[in-house]
Amino acid sequence: MTMTTYQRRTKDQLAARVAQDIFDGAVVNLGIGQPTLVANHLPKGREVILQSENGILGMGPAPEAGQEDYDLINAGKQPVTLLPGGSFFHHADSFAMMRGGHLDICVLGAFQVSATGDLANWHTGEKDAIPAVGGAMDLAIGAKQTWVMMDLLTKQGASKLVKECSYPLTGIACVKRVYSDLATLECTPEGLKLVDLVEGLSREELEKLVGLPIAA
Amino acid sequence: MTMTTYQRRTKDQLAARVAQDIFDGAVVNLGIGQPTLVANHLPKGREVILQSENGILGMGPAPEAGQEDYDLINAGKQPVTLLPGGSFFHHADSFAMMRGGHLDICVLGAFQVSATGDLANWHTGEKDAIPAVGGAMDLAIGAKQTWVMMDLLTKQGASKLVKECSYPLTGIACVKRVYSDLATLECTPEGLKLVDLVEGLSREELEKLVGLPIAA
Amino acid sequence: MINKIARSVADALAGIPDGATVLIGGFGTAGIPGELIDGLVEQGARDLTVVNNNAGNGETGLAALLKAGRVRKIICSFPRQADSQVFDGLYRSGKIELELVPQGNLAERIRAAGAGIGAFFCPTGYGTQLAGNRETREIDGKQYVLEYPIHGDVALIKAERGDRWGNLVYRKAARNFGPVMAMAAKKTIATVHDIAELGTLDPETVVTPGIFVHQVVRIERVATQAGGFKKAA
Amino acid sequence: MINKIARSVADALAGIPDGATVLIGGFGTAGIPGELIDGLVEQGARDLTVVNNNAGNGETGLAALLKAGRVRKIICSFPRQADSQVFDGLYRSGKIELELVPQGNLAERIRAAGAGIGAFFCPTGYGTQLAGNRETREIDGKQYVLEYPIHGDVALIKAERGDRWGNLVYRKAARNFGPVMAMAAKKTIATVHDIAELGTLDPETVVTPGIFVHQVVRIERVATQAGGFKKAA
Numbered sequence: 005m006t007m008t009t010y011q012r013r014t015k016d017q018l019a020a021r022v023a024q025d026i027f028d029g030a031v032v033n034l035g036i037g038q039p040t041l042v043a044n045h046l047p048k049g050r051e052v053i054l055q056s057e058n059g060i061l062g063m064g065p066a067p068e069a070g071q072e073d074y075d076l077i078n079a080g081k082q083p084v085t086l087l088p089g090g091s092f093f094h095h096a097d098s099f100a101m102m103r104g105g106h107l108d109i110c111v112l113g114a115f116q117v118s119a120t121g122d123l124a125n126w127h128t129g130e131k132d133a134i135p136a137v138g139g140a141m142d143l144a145i146g147a148k149q150t151w152v153m154m155d156l157l158t159k160q161g162a163s164k165l166v167k168e169c170s171y172p173l174t175g176i177a178c179v180k181r182v183y184s185d186l187a188t189l190e191c192t193p194e195g196l197k198l199v200d201l202v203e204g205l206s207r208e209e210l211e212k213l214v215g216l217p218i219a220a
Numbered sequence: 221m222t223m224t225t226y227q228r229r230t231k232d233q234l235a236a237r238v239a240q241d242i243f244d245g246a247v248v249n250l251g252i253g254q255p256t257l258v259a260n261h262l263p264k265g266r267e268v269i270l271q272s273e274n275g276i277l278g279m280g281p282a283p284e285a286g287q288e289d290y291d292l293i294n295a296g297k298q299p300v301t302l303l304p305g306g307s308f309f310h311h312a313d314s315f316a317m318m319r320g321g322h323l324d325i326c327v328l329g330a331f332q333v334s335a336t337g338d339l340a341n342w343h344t345g346e347k348d349a350i351p352a353v354g355g356a357m358d359l360a361i362g363a364k365q366t367w368v369m370m371d372l373l374t375k376q377g378a379s380k381l382v383k384e385c386s387y388p389l390t391g392i393a394c395v396k397r398v399y400s401d402l403a404t405l406e407c408t409p410e411g412l413k414l415v416d417l418v419e420g421l422s423r424e425e426l427e428k429l430v431g432l433p434i435a436a
Numbered sequence: 437m438i439n440k441i442a443r444s445v446a447d448a449l450a451g452i453p454d455g456a457t458v459l460i461g462g463f464g465t466a467g468i469p470g471e472l473i474d475g476l477v478e479q480g481a482r483d484l485t486v487v488n489n490n491a492g493n494g495e496t497g498l499a500a501l502l503k504a505g506r507v508r509k510i511i512c513s514f515p516r517q518a519d520s521q522v523f524d525g526l527y528r529s530g531k532i533e534l535e536l537v538p539q540g541n542l543a544e545r546i547r548a549a550g551a552g553i554g555a556f557f558c559p560t561g562y563g564t565q566l567a568g569n570r571e572t573r574e575i576d577g578k579q580y581v582l583e584y585p586i587h588g589d590v591a592l593i594k595a596e597r598g599d600r601w602g603n604l605v606y607r608k609a610a611r612n613f614g615p616v617m618a619m620a621a622k623k624t625i626a627t628v629h630d631i632a633e634l635g636t637l638d639p640e641t642v643v644t645p646g647i648f649v650h651q652v653v654r655i656e657r658v659a660t661q662a663g664g665f666k667k668a669a
Numbered sequence: 670m671i672n673k674i675a676r677s678v679a680d681a682l683a684g685i686p687d688g689a690t691v692l693i694g695g696f697g698t699a700g701i702p703g704e705l706i707d708g709l710v711e712q713g714a715r716d717l718t719v720v721n722n723n724a725g726n727g728e729t730g731l732a733a734l735l736k737a738g739r740v741r742k743i744i745c746s747f748p749r750q751a752d753s754q755v756f757d758g759l760y761r762s763g764k765i766e767l768e769l770v771p772q773g774n775l776a777e778r779i780r781a782a783g784a785g786i787g788a789f790f791c792p793t794g795y796g797t798q799l800a801g802n803r804e805t806r807e808i809d810g811k812q813y814v815l816e817y818p819i820h821g822d823v824a825l826i827k828a829e830r831g832d833r834w835g836n837l838v839y840r841k842a843a844r845n846f847g848p849v850m851a852m853a854a855k856k857t858i859a860t861v862h863d864i865a866e867l868g869t870l871d872p873e874t875v876v877t878p879g880i881f882v883h884q885v886v887r888i889e890r891v892a893t894q895a896g897g898f899k900k901a902a
Contacts, residue, residue, distance in 0.1 A: 029671045031880050051671045053834070053880070057539065058463045058609050061878045062834070074465035075608040081464035088868025089834040091875035092608055094615040094643070095463070096547040096784075099540035103560060103785035104852060106880050127565070134524055135536050136516035141560045142540030146785060176563040176579075245438045247647050267438045269601070269647070273772065274696045274842050277645045278601070290698035291841040297697035304635025305601040307642035308841055310848040310876070311696070312551075312780040315773035319552035319793060320619060322647050343798070350757055351769055352749035357793045358773030362552060392796040392812075544784070551777070554806070554813035557787035573787070575817075580787035584808075605873065640838065641874040 010204030012155075012185040020045040022111060022153055022183045026052055030108040033057065033143055036080040039111040039153050053089075055107060057139040059098045062090025079139065102139065103146040110147035112140065114154045114179075116169040119216055121179040121191030123152065124171035137174075144175035156184040156213065163214045165189070165196065186210065189218065226420030228371075228401040236261040238327060238369055238399045242268055246324040249273065249359055252296040255327040255369050269305075271323060273355040275314045278306025295355065318355065319362040326363035328356065330370045330395075332385040335432050337395040337407030339368065340387035353390075360391035372400040372429065379430045381405070381412065402426065405434065440602040440652050441631060445475035448625045448651040452481045452590050459546065459588035459617040460488040460498065467610035469627050471655045472592040473497045482506045487546070487586055489539065489613065491515035491523035502526055511586065513539035538566060541583055543616055549585035550619025550648070558583045588621035595644070598628040599635075602649030603642045611643065618648040625651040673835040673885050674864060678708035681858045681884040685714045685823050692779065692821035692850040693721040693731065700843035702860050704888045705825040706730045715739045720779070720819055722772065722846065724748035724756035735759055744819065746772035771799060774816055776849055782818035783852025783881070791816045821854035828877070831861040832868075835882030836875045844876065851881040858884040 013021060019041035026032055026042070028050040034040050043065065046052050054063040056078045063078060064085035072083035101107060116124040123144050126137045144150055154164055165182065181199070182189045187210050188199035197219045198207055211218050229237060235257035242248055242258070244266040250256050259281065262268050270279040273295045280301035283289065288299035302308075317323060330341040339360050342353045360366050370380055381398065397415070398405045403426050404415040413435045414423055427434050442448035449472065452458070458476070462468030477500055484507050491510050492499030499522040501507055510532060515523050526532040537545070538560045548556055557580035561567045571582040593614040595604040604626055606614055618624045626644075631654050675681035682705065685691070691709070695701030710733055717740050724743050725732030732755040734740055743765060748756055759765040770778070771793045781789055790813035794800045804815040826847040828837040837859055839847055851857045859877075864887050 053671070055880070056609070058466070058612050060609055061880060062872075073608065075467070075610040077464045077466055077609055086608075086872055089832060089836065089879065091836055091870075091872045091878045092606075092611055093875075093878060094611050095539075095543040095613045096616045097878075099543045100780075100784035100852060101878075101880055103540050103544075103558075104783045105785060106783075106852075132528070134516040134520075134527055136514040137536060137538050137566060138514040139539040141538040141564060141566065145559050145562070146540075173564045269438070271647070272842070274699070274845050276842055277647055278639075289841065291700075291843040293697045293699055293842055302639055302841075305599060305603065305646065307603055307637075307639045307645045308839075308844055309642075309645060310844050311772075311776040311846045312849045313645075315776045316547075316551035316619060317645075317647055319773050319777075319791075320550045321552060322550075322619075348761070350749040350753075350760055352747040353769060353771050353799060354747040355772040357771040357797060357799065361792050361795070362773075389797045544786075548789075552792055553777075554790035554792065554808040554811065556781075556789035559785055559787065575787040578787065608873075638874075640840075640876075641871075643873075 010202050013202060015041060016045070018153060018183060018185055021188065022151065023047065026050065026109060031055055031106070033102065033107050033110040033147065035110065035112040035143065037113050039113060040080065042111055055101060057098055057102065059093050059095060060086065060090065062087045099142055102142050105146060105148060107147040109149045109151060110143045111151045111153050112143060114152045114164065115171045116164050116166050117152050117179050117182050117191065118166055118169050119191060119195040120193055121177045122169050123174040123179050124169040125174045127172045129172045140174050144178045149180045150178050151181045151183060152179050153183045156186045165214045165216065167216060195219065226418050229418060231257060232261070234369060234399060234401055237404065238367065239263065242266065242325060247271055247322070249318065249323050249326040249363065251326065251328040251359065253329050255329060256296065258327055271317060273314055273318065275309050275311060276302065276306065278303045315358055318358050321362060321364060323363040325365045325367060326359045327367045327369055328359060330368045330380065331387045332380050332382050333368050333395050333398050333407065334382055334385050335407060335411040336409055337393045338385050339390040339395050340385040341390050343388045345388050356390050360394045365396045366394050367397045367399060368395050369399045372402045381430045381432065383432060411435065439600045440646070440650060441600050442651045442653045445471050445653050446478065448653045449475045449479045452476065452479060454481050455483045456481055456589040457485040457487065457587065459591040459621055460486060461593035461613045461617050463489050463609070463612040466608065467594045467612045467614055468497060469592045469594040470497050471627055472625060473501055476592070477501050477504055483508045485509045485511065487511045487588065489513055489542065490517060491520055493517060493519045495522065499523070502532065507532060509533035509535065511535040511537055513537055513542050536566060543613065545583055545586040546613070546620045547616045549587040550616060553585060555582050555584045557581070586620065588617065589623065591617040591621035591624040593617055593624065593626045595626045595628050597630040597632050597637065598626055598649070598652040599632045599637055601634060602646030602652055603637050604628065604644040604649060605637060605641060606643055615644050618644045623650045624648055625653065627653050627655045629655065629657040672833045673879070673883060674833050675884040675886045678704050678886055679711065681886045682708045682712045685709065685712060687714050688716045689714060689822040690718040690720065690820065692824040692854055693719060694826035694846045694850050696722050696842070696845040699841065700827050700845045700847055701730060702825045702827040703730050704860055705858060706734055709825070710734050710737055716741045718742045718744065720744045720821065722746055722775065723750060724753055726750060726752045728755065732756070735765065740765060742766035742768065744768040744770055746770055746775050769799060776846065778816055778819040779846070779853045780849045782820040783849060786818060788815050788817050790814070819853065821850065822856065824850040824854035824857040826850055826857065826859045828859045828861050830863040830865050830870065831859055831885040832865045832870055834867060835879030835885055836870050837861065837877040837882060838870060838874060839876055848877050851877045856883045857881055858886065860886050860888045862888065862890040
């Protein structure tokens with residue numbers, strides 16, 4: 005029996021990995037939570053426009069302490085700023101952007117993603133849980149490309165990449181790419197396809213962790 | 221045989237008659253052609269807001285000669301002005317106003333109106349005629365009250381108030397009132413109802429001209 | 437003369453009946469018509485259906501309205517939050533009905549009500565629990581769910597400036613649901629921080645034309661260093 | 670770096686293929702992107718479907734495009750006008766297809782395309798010739814007709830000012846179809862009279878956010894006394 009050694013991507017490394025694939029000029033929506041980190045890692049020289057569901061295009065970084073304006077917040081309700089060129093609009097216009105296919109990329113967190121790109125990220129399905137969906141379903145099916153950013157395994161070691169989601173769905177066949185702490189994969193109608201791996205991990209080992217075939 | 225003498229309302233008298241029923245604070249769309257005249261006869265002291273389908277609320281009178289701005293025109297493509305308090309908006313918002321039931325009154329011309337309020341005002345139905353509908357169908361069914369302003373009879377003496385429209389319909393059961401050169405009438409599910417008559421004309425004579433029962 | 441400026445919150449809210457559907461603007465800390473919600477608690481209408489993005493935070497505002505037992509049903513996209521304890525309690529004890537709606541459907545259904553649309557086929561939520569047993573249809577190879585408009589009896593919204601015709605402009609992301617809710621209600625009541633003289637709002641920049649607004653009430657401004665609003669304590 | 674400013678009309682229009690659906694803004698004398706229509710005549714694409722409120726006036730602009738035999742079909746609300754002789758001739762001789770659409774349906778169908786709506790039930794035209802054999806439905810006691818979105822391959826619109834991100838503001842009633850057409854096309858090309866430095870357009874007053882715009886071309890202004898535009902001779 006051989007032991008392989010590999011290092012999981014840290015949260016910042018993962019954010020940087022996602023950021024690397026965001027092209028110059030892209031209009032991007034970064035979901036609440038971990039995806040927000042991606043903004044800190046956009047490569048210099050790329051001009052990327054961030055959209056926020058609550059009616060902002062051209063969102064900038066958090067303001068300095070004391071400069072917070074609670075009329076200028078992101079979807080996670082944290083104070084942000086507006087870049088030159090930014091604009092404000094109402095909720096129906098904002099979701100028209102999202103649902104009408106105008107965003108180039110959205111990056112979301114997930115509980116589970118199926119090999120063919122089904123997404124579960126809004127509800128654990130537990131009986132006593134109070135559900136909340138926000139804009140997740142609109143983003144998932146609306147953007148030109150939906151990317152998921154997550155740890156590959158749960159704390160219990162179960163794969164969050166699955167044959168079929170057991171949690172309630174957010175959208176069907178909507179995820180194009182999964183960026184995880186161990187690997188980057190594509191979801192296709194034929195199943196998972198490998199994009200890259202952390203050093204020291206092989207495709208075969210990844211297949212074992214995930215329990216699903218992963219095309220090279 | 222007795223001859224009655226009565227005077228038809230002139231175009232300006234008819235416009236003044238319509239204007240008399242437009243209440244203070246009303247938001248009104250005046251159709252192309254004769255209805256436009258109503259604006260000149262609004263009683264002093266009433267503040268009425270005119271909407272134009274091409275994205276104007278608070279439309280004012282025609283500008284002085286030499287002051288025309290061809291970015292500021294009405295639905296009939298004539299230069300107009302904007303009153304203090306007026307605003308501009310795009311076509312979908314403008315028709316949302318019209319179709320969403322936000323206009324208090326619209327005043328339209330007509331080829332025919334049925335006793336129950338069907339309207340025909342967009343197309344004569346002639347084989348070689350090129351049809352054009354514009355915003356007529358939206359206005360007819362969208363305003364809280366749709367009023368028609370027309371001569372009661374064609375040049376050939378036929379009644380334009382009919383049992384059933386023979387011209388292609390603009391909308392069904394949408395006309396509430398007809399203001400004509402001879403009388404003002406209401407269209408109801410039970411048929412026509414008299415509101416007023418020009419001096420010297422009796423309800424019975426009007427019924428003969430129209431060829432339909434007219435409730436007192 | 438047209439004068440939509442109300443003398444007080446209480447005057448503006450007078451006449452809201454029991455059983456009304458109340459659209460309430462706001463997203464996060466921005467655009468919540470706090471004074472109008474407090475006024476609605478005072479005003480006393482009960483058995484309300486409330487439409488808002490959330491289901492109340494902390495113990496004030498919408499949470500206070502819920503706590504007072506005045507809301508029969510809430511239509512929202514994101515009820516569960518760290519401080520949604522009032523809603524959570526009512527929901528778990530079956531004392532409030534929840535219609536959970538994806539946020540984009542919420543905005544579009546409200547707009548549809550304002551625009552006179554009878555229903556629309558929408559891609560969001562297809563194949564999920566939230567599509568429930570709604571009608572679905574494939575159009576041009578894509579799956580859609582049929583969604584119906586959300587009409588309000590009253591809309592309570594927060595704007596920045598308004599005039600006696602009811603024209604409104606907003607401030608930054610406080611705009612959010614305000615413009616669509618204004619279109620969708622029989623009676624729209626807006627708070628503003630400034631009453632503008634008629635004709636001083638630039639006609640190019642009016643966001644909500646006065647036709648959609650029925651009452652405008654001035655409220656005090658609580659500015660932060662950045663010129664924005666302090667987060668409720 | 671994002672730079673949507675095109676060097677010329679010809680550059681902006683390059684690549685429009687034969688068979689394209691072209692949304693063209695404008696209502697009456699206001700908001701017609703004359704320079705782009707002239708450029709499209711030059712550019713040479715044929716077999717076009719044109720979506721515009723009218724079907725051309727006089728002999729220039731859209732009428733010239735029709736006269737050059739480049740338009741297979743026109744979708745509009747008001748083709749017949751005193752000076753629509755070019756369209757009239759083509760239509761009477763069966764050389765152009767006409768889809769006549771009530772103006773509100775035209776605007777709403779274009780918006781639906783931009784907003785990702787699959788179809789919608791709409792009250793306009795129910796019971797009339799223009800509803801054709803479309804599906805109808807009674808909803809809450811009212812009759813509706815099912816209408817489908819109008820997607821454009823290209824939108825040609827006229828705005829007043831724009832920046833390198835594609836943000837646009839308009840002037841008075843020249844706004845008309847511009848903002849909805851910008852949303853509904855794969856490629857939106859706007860003429861402006863001024864290029865604004867990025868950040869100088871007030872974010873509160875941007876009417877079309879840059880996400881909906883792909884090319885911005887500056888054209889000359891022809892001012893009248895009132896600051897508006899001269900009617901084409």
